[in-house]
Amino acid sequence: MRKAESSMDVIKVDKLVKKFGDFTANDHLSFQVKKGEIFGFLGANGAGKTTAIKILCGLSAPTEGRVEVAGFDVEHQTEKVKKSIGYMSQKFSLYEDLTVFENIRLFGAIYGLSAGLIRERSERMLKNLGLYEQRNRLIGNLSLGWKQKLAFSVAILHRPQIVFLDEPTSGVDPVTRRQFWELIYQAAAEGITVFITTHYLDEAEYCDRVTIMADGKIEALETPRKLKKQFDCETMNEVFLKLTRPH
Numbered sequence: 001m002r003k004a005e006s007s008m009d010v011i012k013v014d015k016l017v018k019k020f021g022d023f024t025a026n027d028h029l030s031f032q033v034k035k036g037e038i039f040g041f042l043g044a045n046g047a048g049k050t051t052a053i054k055i056l057c058g059l060s061a062p063t064e065g066r067v068e069v070a071g072f073d074v075e076h077q078t079e080k081v082k083k084s085i086g087y088m089s090q091k092f093s094l095y096e097d098l099t100v101f102e103n104i105r106l107f108g109a110i111y112g113l114s115a116g117l118i119r120e121r122s123e124r125m126l127k128n129l130g131l132y133e134q135r136n137r138l139i140g141n142l143s144l145g146w147k148q149k150l151a152f153s154v155a156i157l158h159r160p161q162i163v164f165l166d167e168p169t170s171g172v173d174p175v176t177r178r179q180f181w182e183l184i185y186q187a188a189a190e191g192i193t194v195f196i197t198t199h200y201l202d203e204a205e206y207c208d209r210v211t212i213m214a215d216g217k218i219e220a221l222e223t224p225r226k227l228k229k230q231f232d233c234e235t236m237n238e239v240f241l242k243l244t245r246p247h
Ligand SMILES: Nc1ncnc2c1ncn2[C@@H]1O[C@H](COP(=O)(O)OP(=O)(O)OP(=O)(O)O)[C@@H](O)[C@H]1O
Pocket: 020, 023, 025, 043, 044, 045, 046, 047, 048, 049, 050, 051, 052
């Protein structure tokens, strides 16, 4: 298993609570994520994953607790947090009526990259993806798998410290999911921390550490190997079912 690059914590969550009225969506979450780590954030529908990710990205304020991302307080240094991260979700889509290259140029400019840097990085990225010959095609004409791989590459174009991926492989075929994970490994090897939610339990096996949430609480947080040993299971799927089935 690939090791996280250093012992530096780039995400620190301390007793995070998020309430919507009387309903507690995140119930005293505490965890840390290291630089270069691939951190899987799992849980059944409604467990509270997206709620927590929105707080970590500075899009929503915690009700209680303290959250630090890339060394910044998410509540009081929101703009600095936003500059340090990349974000991609299942629903995040590139502009369908712009070409591959036009999308990269647009997002590069939004991230504040110079024209020269955008050209250099986009060429390298498109060649790495095997999409260079398609650079003048409209996004709308690409398959979902290509769109998601490209969306991920665009989300890290500005070399963020951390990239948040909310169900990025939802609906794509197993071969493309494997290729997507190759991109994740490349990013992590370059020191980008990857925070990912997924409902595919085979993908949980690819993470350095995994947290499993149920009803707004963290039920387990460990490496996949240790979790399987701890719960006496062959697969992460079995671990997940043990921890998230209604008791
Ligand atoms: N703005 C809101 N107002 C009220 N309730 C909310 C709000 N946002 C989320 N919730 C509730 O909080 C709970 C957690 O939702 P959340 O979207 O974080 O779950 P999730 O783990 O990401 O689920 P999924 O896997 O389906 O994406 C759900 O019961 C949801 O209905």
